[in-house]
Amino acid sequence: MKSNRGRRRDMQIAADNGDRLSKLPNDLLLNILERVGTLDAVRTCILSRQMLKLPTMLSQIVIDLSLRDLVRMNGVVADVTDKILSARSPQITIHKLKVKFLLSPSRCLSIGKSVARAMATQKLDAAEFEILTPRDFQNCTEAYLLLFAAQLNNFLHACPDAFAGLTRLHLQNMRFAELDITNILITCKRLESLCFVECDAGICSVLNVEHARLVEFTIAFGEFKTVELSYLPKLQRMTYNYWPCDDNPLVLGFVPQLSELNLTNAGLSDKTLELSQLLANVHTVRDLYLNFHSEKIWVRPECSWVLAPVLAQLRTVNLDNLPEECDFAWTMFFLEAAQCLEELCFTVWDHKCCRESQKSFSKKTDVKWEPSSIHFKHKNLCKLTIYGFQSDKNFTSYIRRTMKTAVNIQEISLHDRKVCKICAEKFPQMEARPSSYPRTDEEKDSLRKKIAAKPTMVASPAMIHFPS
Numbered sequence: 001m002k003s004n005r006g007r008r009r010d011m012q013i014a015a016d017n018g019d020r021l022s023k024l025p026n027d028l029l030l031n032i033l034e035r036v037g038t039l040d041a042v043r044t045c046i047l048s049r050q051m052l053k054l055p056t057m058l059s060q061i062v063i064d065l066s067l068r069d070l071v072r073m074n075g076v077v078a079d080v081t082d083k084i085l086s087a088r089s090p091q092i093t094i095h096k097l098k099v100k101f102l103l104s105p106s107r108c109l110s111i112g113k114s115v116a117r118a119m120a121t122q123k124l125d126a127a128e129f130e131i132l133t134p135r136d137f138q139n140c141t142e143a144y145l146l147l148f149a150a151q152l153n154n155f156l157h158a159c160p161d162a163f164a165g166l167t168r169l170h171l172q173n174m175r176f177a178e179l180d181i182t183n184i185l186i187t188c189k190r191l192e193s194l195c196f197v198e199c200d201a202g203i204c205s206v207l208n209v210e211h212a213r214l215v216e217f218t219i220a221f222g223e224f225k226t227v228e229l230s231y232l233p234k235l236q237r238m239t240y241n242y243w244p245c246d247d248n249p250l251v252l253g254f255v256p257q258l259s260e261l262n263l264t265n266a267g268l269s270d271k272t273l274e275l276s277q278l279l280a281n282v283h284t285v286r287d288l289y290l291n292f293h294s295e296k297i298w299v300r301p302e303c304s305w306v307l308a309p310v311l312a313q314l315r316t317v318n319l320d321n322l323p324e325e326c327d328f329a330w331t332m333f334f335l336e337a338a339q340c341l342e343e344l345c346f347t348v349w350d351h352k353c354c355r356e357s358q359k360s361f362s363k364k365t366d367v368k369w370e371p372s373s374i375h376f377k378h379k380n381l382c383k384l385t386i387y388g389f390q391s392d393k394n395f396t397s398y399i400r401r402t403m404k405t406a407v408n409i410q411e412i413s414l415h416d417r418k419v420c421k422i423c424a425e426k427f428p429q430m431e432a433r434p435s436s437y438p439r440t441d442e443e444k445d446s447l448r449k450k451i452a453a454k455p456t457m458v459a460s461p462a463m464i465h466f467p468s
Helices: 004-022 026-033 038-046 067-086 105-121 142-158 160-164 180-187 328-337 358-362 393-405 421-426 441-451
Strands: 060-063 096-102 127-132 168-175 193-200 205-210 216-220 224-231 237-241 250-254 260-264 287-291 316-322 343-348 383-387 411-415
Touching (some): 038 067, 067 096, 096 105, 142 160, 142 180, 160 180, 180 205, 316 328, 328 343, 383 393, 393 441
Parallel strands (some): 096 127, 127 168, 168 193, 193 216, 205 224, 224 250, 237 260, 287 316, 343 383
């Protein structure tokens, strides 16, 4: 046991070490504080008299708590936002302001008024609202969806100046009236990024989007029959996850700068999506991400002469959560159609806990495709990446075929299966397929030689890597 004198010495050393932080120059302290959340920065500064004014000097104000913490601290978020913004010097630019908060009428009004005043009196480069609801979607009846939309509308009408200055807006769990979303877009004049999660304008509603400055648009779930991007001259990134209807879920109108398209769906119906139709007015997509949710393949392989014009700029393709029983040969249609494609990546994963229903596990997923020419060569593909690789004929034949077609390929990266503990806990009766991924260096070398053993193969076994 230490003596009282020893404990006092240790306490003094700890105090001296702790005080070293406050003795640093302000610019260095601000650099450190901006690397943590703003609430943590405020708590840190309270401990030192010399640091009390630093929160009002931050150039980045980020209040980003979990839903659980917001339920307890939504009032604190409103108070801290008001105190920091009201005490700031107008000469210090706010490069980033992000406030995540619960949709609560009184607290929202406080935050909105504080942000509006800051926008009117200070230099503010980017401002973001992420507005959560006190109930998650599983516990949201239609009455709650309508209530939350009405509360958001009231907030918008009470604080139009705050919304007019936003550059990013994230909303969830709201069912709007017919013209509400249009009104949001008109009010948020500076908006560059918009995210709707479980938001819509009613079951089988049509969303028509026009905005002069929107760069990024994300929709997840919701009950839109069709989303029409009519006029978005600056849109670069579009994400649409889990649309409920099959007929034209997404219509791309005037989107001349669209370069990244992300689509996710389970594809439980018999309908398939034709990229030639979806991208008929858009020939600028460089990055394409398709997530099949471990279900059936819902995109239709098409002839190269049909797809080539719309995929002329395509550089990367990511195909995520392909079911393990799927024949991968159909993915070669991307090589035939996209002559400039440089990277192809796909993940094979029977991710059971994310599937729509246990009944769908037995669904057949084979997609038939035949090459237009057996002599076709692709000159730009340089990298193939596969997650969930197994040493069976389905994989090895596909890799061999790709190596033969992509004459300038430089790297083939083969990763092991992903593991999901939730799948094992939720479906203990469904045994995982035995893994045949190579483990030892000898197994990997043997497989490399086997894949590249054909006399006509130009590619070298050395380009095949097993990073797992």
